[in-house]
Amino acid sequence: MAANPAPALALEAVGKTFTMHLQGGLRLPVVHGVTVRVLPGECVVLGGPSGAGKSSLLKIAYGNYRCDEGHVLVREPDEIVDVATAEPRRIIRLRRTTIGYVSQFLRVIPRVPALDVVIQAAVEQGFVPDDAATRARTLLARLNVPERLWTLPPATFSGGEQQRVNIARGFVADHPILLLDEPTASLDARNRAAVVDLIREKKDRGVAILGIFHDEDVRDRVADRIVDVTRFASAA
Amino acid sequence: MTQDLPLLSVRRLGKSYGARTGCRDVSFDIHAGEVLAVVGESGSGKSTLLNVLSTQLAPTTGEIHYRMRDGVMRDVFALSDAERRFLLRTDWGFVHQDPAQGLRMTVSAGANVGERLMAVGQRHYGHIRHTAVDWLGRVEIDAGRIDDAPRSFSGGMRQRLQIARNLVTHPRLVFMDEPTGGLDVSVQARLLDLLRGLVADLGLSVVIVTHDLAVARLLSHRIMVMRHGTVIETGLTDQVLDDPREPYTQLLVSSVLQV
Ligand SMILES: Nc1ncnc2c1ncn2[C@@H]1O[C@H](COP(=O)(O)OP(=O)(O)O)[C@@H](O)[C@H]1O
Ligand SMILES: [Mg+2]
Numbered sequence: 171m172a173a174n175p176a177p178a179l180a181l182e183a184v185g186k187t188f189t190m191h192l193q194g195g196l197r198l199p200v201v202h203g204v205t206v207r208v209l210p211g212e213c214v215v216l217g218g219p220s221g222a223g224k225s226s227l228l229k230i231a232y233g234n235y236r237c238d239e240g241h242v243l244v245r246e247p248d249e250i251v252d253v254a255t256a257e258p259r260r261i262i263r264l265r266r267t268t269i270g271y272v273s274q275f276l277r278v279i280p281r282v283p284a285l286d287v288v289i290q291a292a293v294e295q296g297f298v299p300d301d302a303a304t305r306a307r308t309l310l311a312r313l314n315v316p317e318r319l320w321t322l323p324p325a326t327f328s329g330g331e332q333q334r335v336n337i338a339r340g341f342v343a344d345h346p347i348l349l350l351d352e353p354t355a356s357l358d359a360r361n362r363a364a365v366v367d368l369i370r371e372k373k374d375r376g377v378a379i380l381g382i383f384h385d386e387d388v389r390d391r392v393a394d395r396i397v398d399v400t401r402f403a404s405a406a
Numbered sequence: 407m408t409q410d411l412p413l414l415s416v417r418r419l420g421k422s423y424g425a426r427t428g429c430r431d432v433s434f435d436i437h438a439g440e441v442l443a444v445v446g447e448s449g450s451g452k453s454t455l456l457n458v459l460s461t462q463l464a465p466t467t468g469e470i471h472y473r474m475r476d477g478v479m480r481d482v483f484a485l486s487d488a489e490r491r492f493l494l495r496t497d498w499g500f501v502h503q504d505p506a507q508g509l510r511m512t513v514s515a516g517a518n519v520g521e522r523l524m525a526v527g528q529r530h531y532g533h534i535r536h537t538a539v540d541w542l543g544r545v546e547i548d549a550g551r552i553d554d555a556p557r558s559f560s561g562g563m564r565q566r567l568q569i570a571r572n573l574v575t576h577p578r579l580v581f582m583d584e585p586t587g588g589l590d591v592s593v594q595a596r597l598l599d600l601l602r603g604l605v606a607d608l609g610l611s612v613v614i615v616t617h618d619l620a621v622a623r624l625l626s627h628r629i630m631v632m633r634h635g636t637v638i639e640t641g642l643t644d645q646v647l648d649d650p651r652e653p654y655t656q657l658l659v660s661s662v663l664q665v
Contacts, residue, residue: 188649189651190656191652191653191656191657192653192656192657192660229648229649233642233645234644234645234648234649235645235648235649236641236645236649236651258627258628258641258642258643258645259437259440259627259628261642262627262642279599279602279624280595280598280599281595281596281599282599
């Protein structure tokens with residue numbers, strides 16, 4: 171590795187405060203001055219108790235929450251994009267080419283079968299439909315999603331089944347950056363192990379991962395560093 | 407080059423009805439393949455805006471420029487009649503909430519689709535019918551219904567027929583006014599799924615007016631929130647819905663169960 175490798179993803183002095191207008195303009199400061207840099211092939215884990223702001227930081231990195239202070243720098247082959255200020259269509263392109271995200275819960279789209287949910291994610295990144303389908307099938311199988319479920323929309327699946335479809339969707343493409351919000355939370359030991367393997371393979375291929383893992387065993391097996399988010403708690 | 411030019415560019419657009427404001431100071435760009443949802447409660451100026459954008463109403467102030475197929479940005483209110491006709495009949499589509507407004511209810515489904523083709527000069531009957539059958543299939547209407555008038559169709563089928571009638575000329579920009587409005591929930595889901603697929607496959611640019619945030623979430627890339635005729639918040643769809651900034655947007659988002 172080079173002496174000073176450039177981060178794939180860098181949160182620089184990020185701060186977030188929610189203002190709840192329906193509660194009389196109540197201000198809810200969450201974090202302030204968060205600087206976290208993730209190198210290619212590295213897995214950085216956000217730690218800290220529930221409510222510390224871990225999920226909010228992942229959402230800010232994905233452009234899902236606004237970045238009130240600071241910058242979110244994403245490296246692409248020929249430019250660095252600041253998610254904090256990028257145009258919506260630039261963020262959409264980043265999500266297609268560069269940043270994958272596994273949310274805590276699958277947001278189901280009515281009528282779309284599980285297999286198609288995963289295939290679509292690969293097609294969006296530019297895989298031809300045949301390759302996308304092969305990748306999707308391989309992943310669903312590795313995550314032990316029973317084949318009889320593949321043609322059904324995930325709306326009726328159990329929490330664990332939905333989450334595995336969600337993971338397959340996040341991992342099916344070749345995004346150089348992955349954001350993982352408790353991907354193993356509702357999984358049994360066998361499926362946790364499958365996810366650990368998938369994460370390690372991504373790391374071996376140089377993917378930069380910023381994640382949240384409550385399961386200590388999983389965390390120990392994937393994390394290079396743990397950043398305690400309480401360090402950045404806003405003085406309320 | 408033209409890839410970086412917007413398809414539609416709107417600046418400081420306003421429309422008043424005498425002393426009453428329809429919409430005021432609206433500015434935005436739409437690029438090829440972008441879907442913009444305009445949300446807000448009824449009376450907030452959404453439909454006025456859509457009618458001005460589609461040149462059915464003249465604006466009181468402001469400008470609209472459109473990138474014609476030759477790549478040149480043109481003021482849509484300064485086009486020749488022929489150019490304007492080309493936009494309305496070919497390069498643009500307009501999907502009304504009430505299909506009866508966008509369809510001819512007394513002629514056959516096939517003629518409803520074929521008519522837009524004839525308007526752009528197609529004369530070969532076999533070809534027109536073949537295209538109509540193809541489009542009925544794409545909107546999941548049985549080819550056996552091609553000679554039936556939409557009067558005999560269900561609400562969902564009528565809406566799908568209206569969509570086929572609009573898309574048959576391969577428009578680049580489609581305006582939609584509450585396209586899932588009067589439909590049952592299950593019919594809505596099917597229509598949304600169909601629209602999502604068509605918009606992605608055809609790379610359409612769309613301005614869709616809806617008061618249903620779930621529709622905006624599913625179909626759009628960007629959202630513009632309107633209130634009292636002005637745009638109060640705009641941004642990436644999931645950002646505006648998950649982290650709304652303005653009091654009114656927070657109220658809208660909190661008023662629905664889960665989007
Ligand atoms: N969209 C939102 N609007 C208002 N407050 C929010 C929103 N999302 C998160 N919060 C608040 O921000 C704080 C941090 O939450 P979160 O990022 O989910 O923490 P963690 O993931 O560490 O449990 C909590 O107080 C939470 O209620
Ligand atoms: Mg969390």
